[in-house]
Amino acid sequence: AAELFYDNDADLSLIQRRKVAVLGYGSQGHAHALSLRDSGVDVRVGLPEGSKSKVKAEEQGLRVVTPAEAAAEADVIMILVPDPIQAKVYEESVKDHLKDGDALFFGHGFNIRFGFIKPPAGVDVCMVAPKGPGHLVRRQYEEGRGVPCIAAVEQDATGGAFALALSYAKAIGGTRAGVIKTTFTEETETDLFGEQAVLCGGASALVKAGFETLVEAGYQPEIAYFECLHELKLIVDLMYEGGLEKMRWSVSETAEWGDYVTGPRIVTEQTKAEMKKVLGEIQDGTFAKNWMKEYQDGLPKYNEYKKADGDHLLETTGKKLRKLMSWVDDKE
Numbered sequence: 001a002a003e004l005f006y007d008n009d010a011d012l013s014l015i016q017r018r019k020v021a022v023l024g025y026g027s028q029g030h031a032h033a034l035s036l037r038d039s040g041v042d043v044r045v046g047l048p049e050g051s052k053s054k055v056k057a058e059e060q061g062l063r064v065v066t067p068a069e070a071a072a073e074a075d076v077i078m079i080l081v082p083d084p085i086q087a088k089v090y091e092e093s094v095k096d097h098l099k100d101g102d103a104l105f106f107g108h109g110f111n112i113r114f115g116f117i118k119p120p121a122g123v124d125v126c127m128v129a130p131k132g133p134g135h136l137v138r139r140q141y142e143e144g145r146g147v148p149c150i151a152a153v154e155q156d157a158t159g160g161a162f163a164l165a166l167s168y169a170k171a172i173g174g175t176r177a178g179v180i181k182t183t184f185t186e187e188t189e190t191d192l193f194g195e196q197a198v199l200c201g202g203a204s205a206l207v208k209a210g211f212e213t214l215v216e217a218g219y220q221p222e223i224a225y226f227e228c229l230h231e232l233k234l235i236v237d238l239m240y241e242g243g244l245e246k247m248r249w250s251v252s253e254t255a256e257w258g259d260y261v262t263g264p265r266i267v268t269e270q271t272k273a274e275m276k277k278v279l280g281e282i283q284d285g286t287f288a289k290n291w292m293k294e295y296q297d298g299l300p301k302y303n304e305y306k307k308a309d310g311d312h313l314l315e316t317t318g319k320k321l322r323k324l325m326s327w328v329d330d331k332e
């Protein structure tokens with residue numbers, strides 16, 4: 001079973017005695033920087049000249065310097081810029097400012113797990129990753145609660161790396177909810193697998209195939225949209241609250257029976273065999289290598305896929321229908 005840590009297991013003074021740099025001020029960066037500050041931690045935000053986030057961070061009362069200045073001042077450096085550019089930011093702005101005893105922190109293990117960033121031996125390498133979007137992390141903190149986090153140590157140079165990670169997690173509210181101990185390898189591989197096979201890739205392919213099946217059989221796209229996409233939220237909300245059991249308790253007996261007999265005909269043994277292949281390509285680094293190459297080539301295939309799905313009848317139908325739903329927020 002997983003090891004869990006709460007407020008009483010963490011010593012806030014460890015992180016309060018350090019100088020923290022948060023690089024990036026997006027979804028996670030803003031939540032970490034503001035809550036660290038409110039927990040009495042000496043924090044500066046590192047952003048390049050001309051960054052769109054800079055005005056926001058300064059308006060919210062934070063001191064903003066360049067990433068290199070932030071890394072030079074600090075002895076704990078949290079990297080919260082997008083994963084594909086972390087290695088570049090590390091090479092250009094962080095590497096030369098690392099001293100023995102410093103700590104390098106991440107919110108996701110991608111660059112360490114696949115070796116795009118190779119920190120020197122004298123530095124602690126830690127992860128504190130909230131299991132929720134940054135805005136929820138910040139809101140929960142302000143309300144005296146927290147979002148559960150996972151924490152990991154890849155390199156314990158000082159002997160105190162995990163205690164420091166727990167202290168950081170406490171400062172952003174994580175130990176109020178509970179912190180689960182993991183490794184960079186487990187976090188990275190399960191995160192990539194979940195988003196590819198189930199959450200993003202699996203779910204969108206399922207919705208699209210169901211929608212196409214109904215439309216190709218002559219049903220109206222508007223009706224197919226409601227059945228295959230819109231109502232998914234209801235189902236997922238029920239699963240989120242009470243697992244498969246609550247979802248099945250809430251839907252009709254007919255829907256529940258259809259769930260049992262048809263589900264395994266859609267996600268088959270063959271699908272699961274493919275999932276295992278996908279996991280293998282994550283574990284052996286194939287996915288990471290291909291994705292970094294695509295990013296460095298300027299995202300040619302990414303943009304092609306994005307355009308093709310943007311023009312799909314599912315999406316154009318949805319755009320029209322969502323205008324009829326005053327309660328749905330369809331802003332960019």
Ligand code: NDP
Nearest residue numbers: 024025026027028047051052053080081107108132133134
């Ligand atoms: P965002 O895309 O929301 O934010 C990126 C931030 O980085 C922006 O403030 C951007 O500034 C800034 N930035 C861009 N380039 C640089 C640079 N060269 N130097 C310094 N800052 C730069 O990122 P996320 O918060 O989504 O992700 C950060 C990390 O957290 C990732 O490792 C991610 O995997 C992880 N994570 C994210 C979660 C989430 O909910 N989003 C959940 C858990 C982990 P500008 O405004 O100028 O573009």
Ligand code: MG
Nearest residue numbers: 108191192195
């Ligand atoms: Mg992810």
Ligand code: MG
Nearest residue numbers: 226227231255
């Ligand atoms: Mg129905």
